[in-house]
Amino acid sequence: MEIVFLALILVLAIFLGFELISKVPATLHTPLMSGANAISGITLVGALLAAGSGSETQELATWLGAGAVVFATINVVGGYLVTDRMLGLFKQRSKPTENDG
């Protein structure tokens, strides 16, 4: 793909990231961080392509790809589950005035 387009996508994504995160309450800082960390496990997509491209002549590449898949999978699976576990703990007191909640 053209470098200009890649750069454009990059810049827009960075601005979007700033916009999305700037108003998060302190209570959610940890889940936000671990949730964002799970997203950075997207590198698993690259790892799958690296491990599965079946280059028999380049055994090193397959091994490196395999390592990347293991690392990234732990990051993704562990990251999402632990974030969910933490968020499950955050409770709001049920107030008597709120009948719907």
Next chain:
Amino acid sequence: MLSQFHINAVYVIAAILFILGLKLLSKPKTARTGNLLSALGMLVAIAITLLSKEIVDWTTIIVCLAIGSVIGVLASRLVALTAMPQMVAVFNGLGGGASMLVAWVALFGSADRFVAVAVILSIVIGGVTFAGSGIAWGKLSAVLASKPLLFLGQRFINAALFVVLIVCAVLFVLEPAPTSYYLYAIIGIALMLGILTVLPIGGADMPVVISLLNSYSGLAACAAGLAIDNVILIVSGALVGAAGIILTNIMCKAMNRSLANVLFSGFGAQKSATKVEGQANPITPEDAYLILEAANSVAFVPGYGMAVAQAQHVVHELGTLLETRGTDVTYAIHPVAGRMPGHMNVLLAEANVSYDQLLEMEDINPKMNAIDVAVVIGANDVVNPAAREDDASPIYGMPIINVDAAKTVFVLKRSLASGFSGVDNPLFFNSNTRMLFGDAKQSISALITEFKD
């Protein structure tokens, strides 16, 4: 067969799910849904990648996915919530390490200059993240000393390594190859830089380091995306990178320090503040009970000591007891209390404290003079009035929770020793401060016993 166009179209859907997920993560009520949406986006991105025609060898992939999933599930289920900072550090490190390897494999294809530069960026950022997170894990899990580790010529060595890194990077880009010696040198230097930059950073500065490494893990994925020409990696990596930088900035502001100061100063190593002399007033749990019983409003101010003593459950128990007697109970949380952003909030959530009882520093400070008793549990620097008054203090200018404005302050602490920063705390010697010496969990339990008798 799926074309690259179809795959990219699905990647756009995954990116939208990540963005929506992050947006929902910013509100307590919708956060869990947000995380699920984000996980769904990840699933979609992985599924479509597995269907791509580039993948021909399934054995390796299935075995590695299985190994990673089992470890991930076990880690997320078994880890104690008090160990969450080191857990996040490990996940950051693995993400960075994976991106480093992905970029390395990209060299086995036809690598032009642009790809070579992107590969170097990914390997350097990923390597620093991997090794730095390893050290952060060691410090947080007390395998390594949490004190800043400084040695002579440290900055010189870092600078020299950086120069060698640049030279190797230039030589590598001129002739990129997957088994180039310059590449090995770059990997080695990146790992060493990760170790050397985190070693001098002390325990209380860990919230900054963790959020910075979090940002790096995103940036490494983003650079790997540039290297393998993959849009979803670029977009998601940049999102996480930007989010991490915002969080890092919030942490730095909460300590009134610049990022450079946190990274390079070995804070806590120097002690120059005005010595505090005076007589501290100890109190017994029995007397503390009498004061608490008469109080109309109580604010708990937790710090890292609460995590160490695992006192969050007894704190909640005491809070509930006070509330049933009609006392107004709040919890005041400093942004950098603990070892990662939001550390105290997670622990108190684990102990079933409702999040609407948790007040941020800016919200509690104006109300502090109406609080009858402020109970400081294992916090020190974040309540140190010297940050407000003593311009010779190393923590001068750091915003603090003004517990000294409360009518009475209880400080639960093992001894009069200074906090992490090595700065004396004049709060301990104030006339309205009472020291409840001992293990925080035992002291609170003693108070609970008094209430129940």
